[in-house]
Amino acid sequence: MLTALIMAGGSGERFWPLSTPTKPKQLLSLFSDKSMIRETVDRILPIISADKIFIATNILQVKEIKRELPDIPEENIIIEPTFKDTAAAIGYTSMIIQEKFKFQSEKIEVVVLASDHLIKDDETFRQILLKGAQEARENSTIVTLGIEPDKPETGYGYIEVENNDDLFLNNVYRVRRFREKPNKETAEEYVSSGKYLWNSGMFIFTIDTIFKNFEVLMPEHMEILNKIRIEVCKNKMGLDLSESIKEEFEKFEKISIDFGLMEHSKNIKVIPVSIGWNDIGSFTALEEIFSSDETGNIIRNTKEVIIHNAKDNIVICNDCTVSLLGVNNLIIIKNGDNILISNKENAQDIKKIVSKYNQLKNCKK
Structure with missing residues (x-):
């Protein structure tokens, strides 16, 4: 069985x-x-x-x-x-x-x-x-x-x-x-x-x-x-x-x-x-799943994006407009009041930011 x-x-x-x-x-x-x-x-x-x-x-x-x-x-x-x-x-x-x-x-x-x-x-x-x-x-x-x-x-x-x-x-x-x-x-x-x-x-x-x-x-x-x-x-x-x-x-x-x-x-x-x-271990795994635009940017769940001289970025910003100017290889994520901006090379270390974020929240209680 x-x-x-x-x-x-x-x-x-x-x-x-x-x-x-x-x-x-x-x-x-x-x-x-x-x-x-x-x-x-x-x-x-x-x-x-x-x-x-x-x-x-x-x-x-x-x-x-x-x-x-x-x-x-x-x-x-x-x-x-x-x-x-x-x-x-x-x-x-x-x-x-x-x-x-x-x-x-x-x-x-x-x-x-x-x-x-x-x-x-x-x-x-x-x-x-x-x-x-x-x-x-x-x-x-x-x-x-x-x-x-x-x-x-x-x-x-x-x-x-x-x-x-x-x-x-x-x-x-x-x-x-x-x-x-x-x-x-x-x-x-x-x-x-x-x-x-x-x-x-x-x-x-x-x-x-x-x-x-x-x-x-x-x-x-x-x-x-x-x-x-x-x-x-x-x-x-x-x-x-x-x-x-x-x-x-x-x-x-x-x-x-x-x-x-x-x-x-x-x-x-x-x-x-x-x-x-x-295994979708980090945001960079999305590059293996989704197609990028002509400059290598992956844009998901974003109301509108304006791009000038920017390439190879990952952007997920629910219901907002994002403008990318002269930036490369970034991860830009917005959810509610929280925004993450990270180099792709640091994608595996995002949990370190989470630890500091939780410490900050606990200190404000």
């Missing part, structure tokens, strides 16, 4: 000021009239029904997520008491899924997806999920999707494939190891070798397999999960469940599933895919 876990607890700080704590990137409509999380759910509905889709989030976002996803059962929207990274979130939500379907005789497969990724080839994506679920079910493996790289990207982690021949898309291969984000020279070596894929952060496993891996590789996490299970089995939900397990949840080490489990497990498989994937 195929289920899905959509991770939707991120703050999306690199998209400030469009993104806020209560309406982060996954709740923005960046590419269509739908939010990114709505796009994510709609993408898998043809193969996974709404009652089998679970959302892991936090108390700040739960109200807006319920509004965006009225077809998802309320008990399937899981509120994490505090952020302890993906190992805790995946273990906790897998336990809730297991409890909900405990009377099912078949194995339960879980597809773990981000709520804020762009995927253009939905049909191929769904076919790969079904293939990965079959592999996970039949061979008790954890399957990850590896993106075929088209450039030496330094912003992604890489997956080294255990194979001496050429890699073929949509085939299943054993993973040799995971690699952290490389420098430019190393990334060029990875791509030219043909043995490396971008780590998409998407996983498929059966619940039995993931808990066996937790028991062996993360026994402290498993011990906490077993204590939390007592409350999960009482049929609590939402904020009631979140508050009842908060004390135990805070004991989790803050660690990602990649560091805690994936990099150490001996039975990881990967499927190389080309599905038009982009």
